[in-house]
Amino acid sequence: MSNIRDLGNKINSLQNMQKVMRAMNMIASIKLRKLFSVQSSLALFDRSIEETRMDVFNAMQDSEHPLIKGHRYIEKIHIVMFTADKGLCGSHNSSVQKAVTRIVDESLEKGVQTEFSCIGNKGAHYCSRKDYEIFQQAEINERVLNREELEKISQSIFSRFMNNEIQKIFAVGNIYHTTLFQETTTLQLLPFFQTEEEETRGHQPLETEPSGEQFVISSAAAYLRFKLHSMLLNSYLSEHSSRMTAMENATNNSEDLVNRYITMQNHARQASITNELIEIVSGKEAMKG
Incomplete structure (x- = not known):
């Protein structure tokens, strides 16, 4: 009987967990649906x-400014x-953490230091555990999503680049493609650069106002700000998409486990009934003897 009772407790626990997982799935799907118009x-x-980045680079590629040519020493x-x-939320956080670890390891081999701006608590906790240098961190709340906090973060990073305190800026996060597919991406944001594919394309001359250094600085600051906001929205979409998929998979797996426990419980109950019948029959036969 104790085995039957234990199985019953496990079934009840799993069914209660299913209610929580279905609720989390529903919340994630609602948040994801709200952002579909943005996506x-x-x-x-x-x-x-x-x-815009390509136009700026093409217009100013002869410039010696660090935003175009980069700092001399990294x-x-x-x-x-x-x-x-x-x-x-599935592998949403762990995939970014693995990508970051690879960058840090490669940088250390070259004798280059790293520092972090962590958008999201999971990234900050990971950097703290790994003893990485955290310059600043922020939770993903309404102020960050509405660019208020993110603009301050962007400005502080840009100032450090212009003061030569850092020589390159990268962003690591998940890019949302579909509900079932998100891609972990590492992007170099500054200094400006050209990919091999972009080099093969022709470009038209670009007239700028204001001209020269001020144009490069204002364009780079705007590019960094907009790109960080784009990465944040992609990461937010990927998070809820991954959570929705993870909760759906967890619910299905728990349903399979519940069915297995119910089968085991039925077998145990049937065995108990059979044993009781055998005892009754055996007792009756013993009384006859």
Whole structure:
């Protein structure tokens, strides 16, 4: 009987967990649905940002400014790390952490130091455990999503680059493609650069106002700010998409486990009934004898 009771307790516990997982799935899907209108224009927004970067680089590629040519010596790089505030979202956080660890290891081999801006508590906790240098951190709340806090973060990072305290800026986070597919991406934000594919394309002359150094500085500051906001929205979409998928998978797995425990409980109950019948029959036969 104790075995039957234990199985019953396990079934009740799993069914209670299923209620929580279904609720988390529903909350994630609601948050994801609210951002679908943003997601539809996010790809176009990203494309426009990258086209602007290419135009600026092409217009000023003969300039010796650090934003175009880069700093002469690379001593420290800055990594903006986008994770979630909470777990239970599949590999959303761990994939970013692995990508960051690779960058740090490669930098250490070259004698280059790293520092972090952590957007999301999970990234900050990971950097603390690994004893990485954290320059600043922020939770993903309404102020960050509405760019108020993110603009301050962007400005402080840009100032450090201009003062040659850091020589490169990277962003690491998940890019949302579909509900079932998110891609962990590492992007160099500053200094400006050209990919091999972009080098093969032709470009038209660009007239700028204001001209020269001021144009490069204002363009780079705007590019950094907009790109960080784009990465944040992608990360936020990926988080809730991953959580929705993870909770759905967990619910299905727990349902399979519940069915298995119910089968085991039925077998145990049937065995108990059979044993009781055998005892009754045996007792009756003994009384006859």
